Amino acid sequence: MVFSPKVFAALASLSLVGAVTLDTRAPDPCAAIAGKKWVAPKDVRACYSSIKVDPTLKANIIDVVNKTLAFHTSTNYQIKAPPPFTADVHEDVVASLARIKRQSYKSDYDLHIDLSRTLKRLNDGHCVWINRCFDSAFVNYLPIPLALVTESDGSQNVHIAPEAFTVASAEFPDQIKFWQDSLPFTLRGKLESLSGAKVLLIDGRPPFDAVNENAQIAGSYQAFTTRQNGFFSSYQTAAAGWTYIMGNFAQQALPLSDQATLLIQRVGHILPEIVTLPYRSRIGSAIKPFTDAASYLTNNCRAVAGTNGEDVYGFSTASVDPEDRPIAKFQQQTPISAQTERKHPVDVILDTSPLSDVVLPPILVPSLPAAPGSRAAAQFYLLKDGKTGVLALGSFSDSDYFAFLNSLLEGLISLKAQGATQLVIDVTNNGGGFICAAHWLHRIIIGPKSTTVPQAGLDTEARNGPLAQLIVKQIINFGLDPDLQLLYNPLQWNDANNQQFSANEDWLQPPVKKIINGHRDAFSQRLGQECQPSGFPSEGPATGLFDPKKVVIVSNGRCASSCSLLSITMSKHEGVKTVVVGGKKGSKQQYCGIVGGQSTDFSTIDTEIKTTHLKNHTLAPPDLLVNGVQGITWRLGFGITDPSQPEEWQDHPADVNLPVTKDLVNHPVAIWETVTRRFLA
Numbered sequence: 276m277v278f279s280p281k282v283f284a285a286l287a288s289l290s291l292v293g294a295v296t297l298d299t300r301a302p303d304p305c306a307a308i309a310g311k312k313w314v315a316p317k318d319v320r321a322c323y324s325s326i327k328v329d330p331t332l333k334a335n336i337i338d339v340v341n342k343t344l345a346f347h348t349s350t351n352y353q354i355k356a357p358p359p360f361t362a363d364v365h366e367d368v369v370a371s372l373a374r375i376k377r378q379s380y381k382s383d384y385d386l387h388i389d390l391s392r393t394l395k396r397l398n399d400g401h402c403v404w405i406n407r408c409f410d411s412a413f414v415n416y417l418p419i420p421l422a423l424v425t426e427s428d429g430s431q432n433v434h435i436a437p438e439a440f441t442v443a444s445a446e447f448p449d450q451i452k453f454w455q456d457s458l459p460f461t462l463r464g465k466l467e468s469l470s471g472a473k474v475l476l477i478d479g480r481p482p483f484d485a486v487n488e489n490a491q492i493a494g495s496y497q498a499f500t501t502r503q504n505g506f507f508s509s510y511q512t513a514a515a516g517w518t519y520i521m522g523n524f525a526q527q528a529l530p531l532s533d534q535a536t537l538l539i540q541r542v543g544h545i546l547p548e549i550v551t552l553p554y555r556s557r558i559g560s561a562i563k564p565f566t567d568a569a570s571y572l573t574n575n576c577r578a579v580a581g582t583n584g585e586d587v588y589g590f591s592t593a594s595v596d597p598e599d600r601p602i603a604k605f606q607q608q609t610p611i612s613a614q615t616e617r618k619h620p621v622d623v624i625l626d627t628s629p630l631s632d633v634v635l636p637p638i639l640v641p642s643l644p645a646a647p648g649s650r651a652a653a654q655f656y657l658l659k660d661g662k663t664g665v666l667a668l669g670s671f672s673d674s675d676y677f678a679f680l681n682s683l684l685e686g687l688i689s690l691k692a693q694g695a696t697q698l699v700i701d702v703t704n705n706g707g708g709f710i711c712a713a714h715w716l717h718r719i720i721i722g723p724k725s726t727t728v729p730q731a732g733l734d735t736e737a738r739n740g741p742l743a744q745l746i747v748k749q750i751i752n753f754g755l756d757p758d759l760q761l762l763y764n765p766l767q768w769n770d771a772n773n774q775q776f777s778a779n780e781d782w783l784q785p786p787v788k789k790i791i792n793g794h795r796d797a798f799s800q801r802l803g804q805e806c807q808p809s810g811f812p813s814e815g816p817a818t819g820l821f822d823p824k825k826v827v828i829v830s831n832g833r834c835a836s837s838c839s840l841l842s843i844t845m846s847k848h849e850g851v852k853t854v855v856v857g858g859k860k861g862s863k864q865q866y867c868g869i870v871g872g873q874s875t876d877f878s879t880i881d882t883e884i885k886t887t888h889l890k891n892h893t894l895a896p897p898d899l900l901v902n903g904v905q906g907i908t909w910r911l912g913f914g915i916t917d918p919s920q921p922e923e924w925q926d927h928p929a930d931v932n933l934p935v936t937k938d939l940v941n942h943p944v945a946i947w948e949t950v951t952r953r954f955l956a
């Protein structure tokens with residue numbers, strides 16, 4: 276038989292296709308990244324995308340998230356938030372879950388992105404879905420964190436942070452050469468010379484296009500401006516010392532970007548240059564070794580100790596090390612145990628990126644001596660003027676609750692003893708922590724008055740769904756919580772008159788019914804103060820330690836949860852001035868966001884359910900089968916300006932917006948001195 280060349284070519288290609296489909300030993304993309312510390316983001320994506328959706332796991336995740344959301348105070352509010360956040364918060368998450376349930380996905384990774392972004396659209400850092408199979412399992416980095424700098428002529432530009440190379444070479448010593456070698460020929464090996472460069476375009480477009488695109492998917496904060504600020508680098512005090520936050524441009528929790536092409540103008544150069552730098556993915560510290568997709572799934576994607584709750588009076592209560600608690604990795608605070616959290620409730624923001632442990636370069640770390648009382652994320656300094664005290668407070672959490680509260684008092688007293696008559700409180704990137712630590716700080720600075728005793732915080736309400744009501748009834752009727760371990764135990768709470776409920780008082784009855792965005796909803800009665808006396812180490816000083824007119828609260832706007840509780844009460848009750856450092860010129864900056872009242876998560880609610888023997892109720896979420904965390908707001912604080920509505924979506928405009936000039940970029944002492952000169956003097 277004779278074939279025409281055309282037919283022959285067609286046959287040849289057919290047989291080629293046949294050869295490919297016959298080869299069942301398709302390479303495993305997860306095997307390709309196994310055992311490596313640094314990989315290309317596209318290779319991580321190939322691994323993630325090779326994981327097919329398991330219908331059982333998908334249904335399980337949606338069921339757990341949906342039923343946990345019944346305990347989240349804000350679900351119906353977030354369908355359409357009141358002004359000024361109507362344009363920012365308008366997600367019907369229950370409806371979206373129904374959509375996701377129906378929708379099919381090419382891979383488990385695609386499903387995760389949809390689910391994760393759906394929850395992030397709430398712009399509520401308490402209500403976040405984290406799947407440790409993907410989120411920060413590999414972390415995507417660029418060695419050029421950015422800063423938004425106001426020039427001497429008042430114009431604003433995005434710059435590569437002046438300290439970029441110092442940070443990157445200290446944090447990524449084993450990857451710097453890769454980036455050096457990736458630079459275009461004329462710049463090869465000269466990564467350091469990019470530090471401080473003006474960024475004219477990112478991927479061919481004005482830099483704020485990239486900033487704003489990120490703000491659409493970043494989640495965490497209601498205000499668009501606060502989400503914009505998260506694109507840039509910043510600093511924080513943490514238990515381990517001063518840390519550097521790379522910002523969402525230089526650090527991604529998912530392998531979203533492969534490279535960035537920037538048009539830059541280097542310091543001391545006139546002509547713009549184009550550089551393309553690849554992102555590199557570093558394996559996350561929590562990832563367990565794997566060799567292929569199957570072992571990746573088994574070792575990293577399935578439920579672990581602490582994923583689910585437990586009957587606290589059961590025979591086999593496993594105590595999970597605080598460091599290993601799944602949720603603790605993503606709470607923006609020092610890890611604490613579930614037991615500590617039950618004793619000292621927290622209000623803390625979650626992020627798909629763990630708390631940063633990148634080191635702030637020594638040249639930016641305050642060289643002032645730390646005053647007595649300094650401890651972990653709370654550092655006290657006296658400025659060179661001899662009259663300005665500084666409390667740098669990166670968190671409201673600590674490994675020892677009472678030692679922490681005592682040290683806050685000791686630190687402020689020691690500053691006064693050294694001559695401080697005014698105070699700068701720097702809460703940059705403070706994501707919250709212990710609720711009563713915030714109220715204690717308010718109380719000791721201001722002294723005893725109607726706004727601090729007995730309630731130094733906000734009255735609150737919990738959601739009041741049918742299963743929550745049953746939990747309370749079980750506790751009361753069967754005495755199921757003799758050791759006061761459960762959130763729903765009446766003895767944990769005070770009524771609006773600050774009277775403690777008695778052991779058999781059903782505090783969820785009758786439910787307070789509300790219609791929110793057209794949906795029927797129900798809440799608990801108003802709860803009063805919860806910290807005094809037992810949550811405070813002492814009654815506190817008889818007079819305020821500082822005149823509120825001589826106190827300024829400073830941050831980049833990224834102050835959440837307990838940090839919001841402090842800032843809001845200090846600003847709205849006491850008239851303390853708030854300063855936001857940085858942010859887009861002419862935009863309104865919020866001095867805090869994500870107020871909540873108390874945050875918690877699925878595993879804690881599951882503990883309430885299991886301890887009260889309600890696990891087989893139809894409204895009870897099943898055990899989660901994957902390595903996931905679902906956070907919620909469990910109580911919502913009532914407003915100060917409008918006490919009938921939640922504080923969560925009320926306005927928190929900063930009194931002043933301090934532009935970041937070149938000498939202020941990520942430089943705490945320079946910022947405090949400028950704030951003092953401009954707003955305290």
Ligand SMILES: *[C@@H]1O[C@H](CO)[C@@H](O)[C@H](O)[C@H]1NC(C)=O
Nearest residue numbers: 337338341342345372373376
């Ligand atoms: C979520 O729960 C509600 C009941 O609270 C139920 O009506 C709805 O169908 C559930 N949605 C999904 C997607 O399972």
Ligand SMILES: *[C@@H]1O[C@H](CO)[C@@H](O)[C@H](O)[C@H]1NC(C)=O
Nearest residue numbers: 884885887888889890891892
């Ligand atoms: C499950 O429900 C049944 C009643 O439907 C009850 O008798 C049983 O004790 C429950 N089991 C658990 C473990 O709570």
